[in-house]
Amino acid sequence: QVQLVESGGGLVQAGDSLRLSCLASGLTFSTSAMGWFRRAPGKEREFVAAIRWSRGNTYYTDSVKGRFTISRDSAKNTMNLQMDSLKPEDTAVYYCAANEYGDPSSYSSLYDYWGQGTQVTVSS
Numbered sequence: 084q085v086q087l088v089e090s091g092g093g094l095v096q097a098g099d100s101l102r103l104s105c106l107a108s109g110l111t112f113s114t115s116a117m118g119w120f121r122r123a124p125g126k127e128r129e130f131v132a133a134i135r136w137s138r139g140n141t142y143y144t145d146s147v148k149g150r151f152t153i154s155r156d157s158a159k160n161t162m163n164l165q166m167d168s169l170k171p172e173d174t175a176v177y178y179c180a181a182n183e184y185g186d187p188s189s190y191s192s193l194y195d196y197w198g199q200g201t202q203v204t205v206s207s
Contacts, residue, residue, distance in 0.1 A: 085109040085196045087179045092201030097171055099205070103164040105179030105198060110160075112136045116187040117162045118194060119153065121175035121203075131177070132164060133187035142187050147173075169205045176200040 091103040105117070118133035132153040133142045141153050152165040162179060180194035188194075 085181065085183070087181060087196055087198035089177065089179045089198045089201040092177060092203045094204045094206065095169055097169060097205055097207050099169055100165070100167045101169065101203060103166065103177055103179075103201060103203070105162040105164075107160050107162065107179075107181060110181055110196075111183055112157065112160065114184050116182045116185055117155070118180045118182070118187060118189075119162075119164050120178045120180060120191055121173075122178070122200075123172075123175040126175075128178070128191055130189035130191070133189070134162065135187050140187065142189070144189065166203070169203075171205045171207045174203060174205050176202050 086108045088106045115136045119131040120128050121131050122128040130144050134153045134155055150168045155162045178200045179198040181196040182194045
């Protein structure tokens with residue numbers, strides 16, 4: 084049984100940093116891609132970043148390039164999202180997702196498993 088558990092959200096000011104983590108269990112990591120998505124109030128869920136677990140290839144949406152860094156820690160079965168220079172428009176619930184036998188993708192429909200989400204609020 085695959086489980087994804089996010090942590091690290093909170094309330095910060097614009098310009099601050101936060102680090103989100105996603106602890107994964109039950110996943111076949113060697114074939115997996117994982118990603119972060121977010122849903123802001125009143126908006127559709129959107130892709131943030133993704134990583135291929137085996138090789139560490141990373142992908143980002145344009146709005147976070149240069150500010151966010153996705154990584155994985157194979158020893159801890161954890162995926163991280165380091166978020167720097169946060170902006171009020173980054174405010175959203177952030178979700179961790181896993182695509183167990185596929186490639187990193189910006190399409191949420193390709194991900195098999197989802198975490199419960201963690202709230203990130205950035206005040207101006």
